[in-house]
Amino acid sequence: MGSSGSCLKFKMKPNGKVDAAPADYTEAEINIVQKQWSVAMRNLDSVGYKLFAKLFQYKDIMAKFDFAVANNLDFQKSMNDARLSFHIRRVFHTINTVVSCLNDGDFVASQLEHVGAIHAEYGLQATHLARFKDVMLETLEEAFKEGFQEDSKTAWSKIVDAIAKYMLKEK
Numbered sequence: 001m002g003s004s005g006s007c008l009k010f011k012m013k014p015n016g017k018v019d020a021a022p023a024d025y026t027e028a029e030i031n032i033v034q035k036q037w038s039v040a041m042r043n044l045d046s047v048g049y050k051l052f053a054k055l056f057q058y059k060d061i062m063a064k065f066d067f068a069v070a071n072n073l074d075f076q077k078s079m080n081d082a083r084l085s086f087h088i089r090r091v092f093h094t095i096n097t098v099v100s101c102l103n104d105g106d107f108v109a110s111q112l113e114h115v116g117a118i119h120a121e122y123g124l125q126a127t128h129l130a131r132f133k134d135v136m137l138e139t140l141e142e143a144f145k146e147g148f149q150e151d152s153k154t155a156w157s158k159i160v161d162a163i164a165k166y167m168l169k170e171k
Contacts, residue, residue, distance in 0.1 A: 025102060025155070025158060025159075028151075029151075029154070029155035029158065030102045030103060030155075032151060032152055032155045033099055033102065033155050033156060033159050034099055034100070034102070036140065036144060036147075036148075036152060036156075037095070037096065037099040039143075039144075040092075040140065040143060041092060041096055043143070044088070044089065044092050046143075047092075047139060047140075047143050048088035048089070048091070048092050049079070049088065050139050050142065050143070051088075051135060051136065051139045052075070052084065052087075052088055053075050054135040054138065054139060055131075055132070055135055056068065056073065056074075056075035056078070058128075058131050059073050060128075061128050061131065064122045064123065065083075065084075065087065066083065067081040067083035067084045067087070068084075094111070094115060095163075097111060098111060098112065098159075098163065099159070102159070108162075108166070109166050112162075112163055112166035112167050113166055113167070113169060115167055116166065116167030116168060116169060119167060124167065124168070126164065126168060129160075129163070129164035129167065129168065130164070132160070132164075133157070133160040133161070133164065136156070136160055137153060137156055137157065137160070140152070140156060141153070
């Protein structure tokens, strides 16, 4: 997945789980998420815009973004704003780093704590991340259709919960 060498080594526990600080994922769950995310990254423009189109329905979240406010919190008006495209790419590349490195829990935790600190300056709350999780799962389900089964939903739920936990520094 194009990650650094430190992200490629699994740290297996005796019970067959992978030691990843944010949560205990099985190797199978990591593989599901990494495989699906690599497809999502190849379709970044489509999946990213669908994700943010859904996020725009939450005006309290989007009011934090200059590009959204400048366009009266209207997604269609914001689509042509270079700042939206830049932010979508930035979000997806951050998720890509996290997903690529799920087996390196310390690295994942440090990256998410850094991103969380930045977002805290804009008033990040647990409710925002809960909405993000719902939107993310809905977007992935639409993107993968029948390929997004219960095992995918479970794996992704664990990943997004871990993202929220570490962005909010809940340990």
